[in-house]
Amino acid sequence: MRELFESTMERLLADHVTPELVNSCEAGQWPQALWSLLEESGFAVAAAPEALGGAGASWEDLYPVVRACGRHTLPLPLPETLLANALLGHCGLEARNEPLGIAARSTLKLEGSRVSGTLHDVPWGRNVHHAVAIVGDANPVLVVLPRSRATCTERANVAGEPRDELHFDAVAPVASAGLPQGLSGEALWLGGAMLRSAQAAGALEAILQMSTTYAGERVQFGKPLASFQAIQHQLAVMAQHTGCVAVAAEAAFAEAGNSTELNAWAIAAAKVCAAEGTGVAAGMAHAVHGAIGFTHEHALQQATRRLWGWRSEFGNLSHWAQRLGRAVCAGGSTSLWPAVTANRLDLTLGEIA
Amino acid sequence: MRELFESTMERLLADHVTPELVNSCEAGQWPQALWSLLEESGFAVAAAPEALGGAGASWEDLYPVVRACGRHTLPLPLPETLLANALLGHCGLEARNEPLGIAARSTLKLEGSRVSGTLHDVPWGRNVHHAVAIVGDANPVLVVLPRSRATCTERANVAGEPRDELHFDAVAPVASAGLPQGLSGEALWLGGAMLRSAQAAGALEAILQMSTTYAGERVQFGKPLASFQAIQHQLAVMAQHTGCVAVAAEAAFAEAGNSTELNAWAIAAAKVCAAEGTGVAAGMAHAVHGAIGFTHEHALQQATRRLWGWRSEFGNLSHWAQRLGRAVCAGGSTSLWPAVTANRLDLTLGEIA
Amino acid sequence: MTAIAFRHHHIPAEAQALREQVRTFLAEALKERPPLRSADSWMGADPAFSRELGRRGWLGMALPRRYGGHEAGPWARYVVIEELLAAGAPVSAHWIADRQSGPLILRYGSEAQREKYLPGICRGETYFCIGMSEPNSGSDLASIRTRAVRSTDAKGGWVLNGQKIWTTNAHYSQYMIALVRTGDKTAARHEGMSQFIIDLQAPGVTVRPIRDLAGGEHFNEVFFDNVHLDQDTLVGAEGQGWEQVTAELAFERSGPERFLSSIALLHTLIDACGRRPDALQAKEIGRLVARLVGLRQMSLSVTAELAAGANPALAASCVKDLGTAFEQEIPELAQAVLDEPPVVGGGSDHAQVLAALMQMAPSFSLRGGTREILRGIIARGLGLR
Amino acid sequence: MTAIAFRHHHIPAEAQALREQVRTFLAEALKERPPLRSADSWMGADPAFSRELGRRGWLGMALPRRYGGHEAGPWARYVVIEELLAAGAPVSAHWIADRQSGPLILRYGSEAQREKYLPGICRGETYFCIGMSEPNSGSDLASIRTRAVRSTDAKGGWVLNGQKIWTTNAHYSQYMIALVRTGDKTAARHEGMSQFIIDLQAPGVTVRPIRDLAGGEHFNEVFFDNVHLDQDTLVGAEGQGWEQVTAELAFERSGPERFLSSIALLHTLIDACGRRPDALQAKEIGRLVARLVGLRQMSLSVTAELAAGANPALAASCVKDLGTAFEQEIPELAQAVLDEPPVVGGGSDHAQVLAALMQMAPSFSLRGGTREILRGIIARGLGLR
Structure with a gap:
């Protein structure tokens, strides 16, 4: 399907x-x-x-x-x-x-x-x-x-x-x-965060694509932008974060599957990666595009402005990072690796502080 | 003198x-x-x-x-x-x-x-x-x-x-x-932080110098490291932080002058800049030097390891940043700019939290 | 180690004395101004405010008295400018004229040009924009194609054809100082360029605003279709435009405008976090404050060097690049440390200022030289290229 | 958009089943091990531990049974490796043999080489190091000068002269697999190189440890003075060394060792912050956890592609570069969010682990390809060069 x-x-x-x-x-x-x-x-x-x-x-x-x-x-x-x-x-x-x-x-x-x-x-x-x-x-x-x-x-x-x-x-x-058994009263907050992380994954792919294409076409100082090492490095870093957000968001969806319960751990991780990836990649995409990316007609800013908006919706970077951090600290260091490999930890632990 | x-x-x-x-x-x-x-x-x-x-x-x-x-x-x-x-x-x-x-x-x-x-x-x-x-x-x-x-x-x-x-x-x-009037019971803590920020300024200058020299001499892929844009950019960023730490530390010393009272505001700013500049510059200096900078004989690591040590002594980055942040928040936004231009704000306000 | 000798400088007492005057004036003049408009300091144009500054002697401060200036020295000027920017005053109308065009005309202009333009600049009535970028040139100014050729008719002078783009404030400025080609087409990339003062009301000039991502109109396209330029519109020597522009840029890279662009957001963030910020908020606000303190000290150091007649291109580029990083970090941190989304058309002051600066911030590393250009200058200063 | 198609993958149930076994074993085997030694996972050599892993069938897992392997597939191997690294187990002795040399010999080696070396690798008894860097070559492997020339005497084979440097673990490995020149001196930079298995006990080989910044000795210089190499020490085809090494490197860039090097410090940091971290500590720890989750998912995606026979060089380089940034960020954040200085020779576990990783961290971006090399590969994958 x-x-x-x-x-x-x-x-x-x-x-x-x-x-x-x-x-x-x-x-x-x-x-x-x-x-x-x-x-x-x-x-x-x-x-x-x-x-x-x-x-x-x-x-x-x-x-x-x-x-x-x-x-x-x-x-x-x-x-x-x-x-x-x-x-x-x-x-x-x-x-x-x-x-x-x-x-x-x-x-x-x-x-x-x-x-x-x-x-x-x-x-x-x-x-x-x-x-x-x-x-x-x-x-x-x-x-x-x-x-x-x-x-x-x-x-x-x-x-x-x-x-x-x-x-x-x-x-x-x-x-x-x-609400049936297993469906959290937070389901709209969790689900909203999950949706935004997937949308961010898509928009990051779009701005990476636009930036790569633009760098290949645009000539400065007699050669394409793409041939400058500083530009290559920025696009490489964008690619890393884009990949990270894509796979973290997909994991959040996959962990939810068909069950009523959403996976707060995987969603928190995805939302944090998306917020951070947005900060890195949106700035670089604009730096690569220069002034043209600022015009009202350009598709770049349609994507970057949404990325900036989405990362604050249904909990910003610190909201989700702090939930993860509080849960892990409450469980102590020995809870970390088992949670990472199971992709699951009870984040309500994070509410104590 | x-x-x-x-x-x-x-x-x-x-x-x-x-x-x-x-x-x-x-x-x-x-x-x-x-x-x-x-x-x-x-x-x-x-x-x-x-x-x-x-x-x-x-x-x-x-x-x-x-x-x-x-x-x-x-x-x-x-x-x-x-x-x-x-x-x-x-x-x-x-x-x-x-x-x-x-x-x-x-x-x-x-x-x-x-x-x-x-x-x-x-x-x-x-x-x-x-x-x-x-x-x-x-x-x-x-x-x-x-x-x-x-x-x-x-x-x-x-x-x-x-x-x-x-x-x-x-x-x-x-x-x-x-202690005479004006000499804080914290004088050793403040003074220690002030000393370390100046030492950091010196060590940062040293590692910038070493890295610049090395990049000019070392040949990779048939040309000097210094000719790679990525290396140039790293050295440029090192230079920025080195300059910032030097002048922030000097300001802390200048504000202290000959008086008994040390200037906590200027010291806090210098110590934060030094801690952050260390993080940026030491990593880049090692990246430029490659493996040779890791050897026990090399002067680079003598400077970087001291930078790593000094930034934790007499208060780490967060200690001083939080004191600045709490003082500014306690005074409200209108206290910020007057403090910046006067190079002075009562940091004991920062102790309320 | 002398390449980046930043030195601590105190602002002289007589310049400091101005500060309270300026603060008192601004407190009164801007008291009704909402934070969202303060966020827009560079972009906010208010000719009445500019004229009031002129009346008070706070424009053209470093210019000679015989042209309406005040011979006040660089430090007094620094104090006035940093107070205006920190308060989010609407300086955009006169900004370029006061900061760049006035000093350029004084340095390279003819006596007639000085007499014609400087008094209006000092009064806050005459506004300039700068014509640099062209389609397909971007940071690579040596590739510009707009061209002035000697007029063959009786009037003499030149005939200008071509196009500028991303010209800030062209839509309300009376004049543009443009860098254009005057030499023959086979000249080396940096040769054969000259600077002209172009009357934007002249026949053949068309200004077309460019709508930006946030819906505002600050940039423009400016088209030149057989625009006649009198002989006395040439600034400085024919063919020396590149050198003149390069000298101008060094001045442009170290002032407080290179790290204060997001200050309004730092202000709303401090108040939104409240009197007792949490550990994260206190740390990040404090870190930004420390960087602000450091950048200002760097900027004062460069100002002292400029005042002493040096050309601290490397140090100025350091201020600009680090300052831009600081300005761009503020919206990132503001969004991360307080869980309040940016909002357009409602919500708290902080939410609205955040939305505005989030959108503006990426442009901070484009104006006045991209990161790549600046780091290239620094690398050259370090002896790397 | 397909160039970086990271896809979510579940580890198959039969591989997952191993996890509890490994965990149970490690909990017992490492229970006396202090955190400071766990911080040293890659660098910690413990031949007894390596042999115990061999006995349990956790080395050479992907190798054929006829050579002592277990034909266990990539996922079982992944599970074992990530558990070993997360626990800070002392894997250094067998690490290179198990991860790189074994697969290389299986893929390119002769039948005799497989029979000679693989069983010892699977038993955790035979250790390898890799001879790549040379003085003045660094990342630029094409510039290496160590050379094997055909022997003219009766024994046949080659005679090797030259020097390797920064060779991890050469001081206790029995063998080195080295990339050296065999072609004529005028060959193009990447041509005429071959891989050999060198017995480090052979006459003419000198291993000299290099003391590192923290006082440890993990790196070595290895000198070759007319070392005789039998015909059957050549791995793969003569002149194909460069291609073989390049294929090997892709494997090396995506495993859990590319983001778990600082995990011991994350563990001590969590415990040092306590059950109720402040807002700053919670945020930074949570951010690191999120990145760890994301990197592991990326790494699993690359493992799936490798298992399917693809060559995901771009994706693998993404894991390595982002993973290294993560590993290097942990000591930075640990020092910033908790006001406890790193200490040598005393103090808390956390203070000592912090001191150790603070010093090790910059090396993480040197091994397995520098940042510049990796980003170059990614840029090529994106079609930029």
């Missing part, structure tokens, strides 16, 4: 996501035609079980899809919709073939059968049909809230992608269910 | 401190002949007032002397003796023309007219004649303790320089005095 997903998605995005489209979306457009294609192709619901209207795809299958969204800077909440539908499926709720929002952080409270409060940083909050959130600490419940009943405060991340606040006042969810 | 100090010291050390001498000292030798030269030339007591047997030299005058000790990796406690005699002078005590130890950290307690406890990390503790420490928090007193009355546990820093523990049991100081 994975190969089919990958090739279909790559073709679809390569055909439709142009720098012009991305710019028009930053200016406020919602590319309905492209979203309809994604709905028709079944990607929006792919992560839900077949019995609930999805394709039963595992996270391992979906890794190249999310990575491709990053590589092409898709200006639509497809990764978020995949996650939302996966969670609906785990909770036994019907998949929704529509743009869905997710809110990992909120002030939501359940009062009887209605919820009130604010969802923070909802990707494309202004455009989605419903938003998915988890409410309650002791007995967490997944709720699906109609966007039409919310008031929206528009915000954007550094790349101009909508990250809105949705305010609900005594609104009845259109669906809700308690 | 400064120019005379600088040229005299440079000549003296260039003539006498060879890699062989440094190695023999690491193996346990005490170079008495060289120390006698330093005593005869008056450097050991230079920082004390003339009335108390010194030359009344300011720290600004002495900066090039301490930097030269670093550049030549002088295997003797001359910088520490300068500091000890400066403090004796501030306390109205007679200067001592002999090798002196300093202990910024100790468990020393004053009981009547006698002291007991352990002095930690005393440079050349096994060789000095007396050690200077400050005892007591409320009414701190400077004490001069006879080395002959201590038991010594021998330790060394990463460069093999003696950093011994001296244990005293009910020993009467040979001299003691309360």
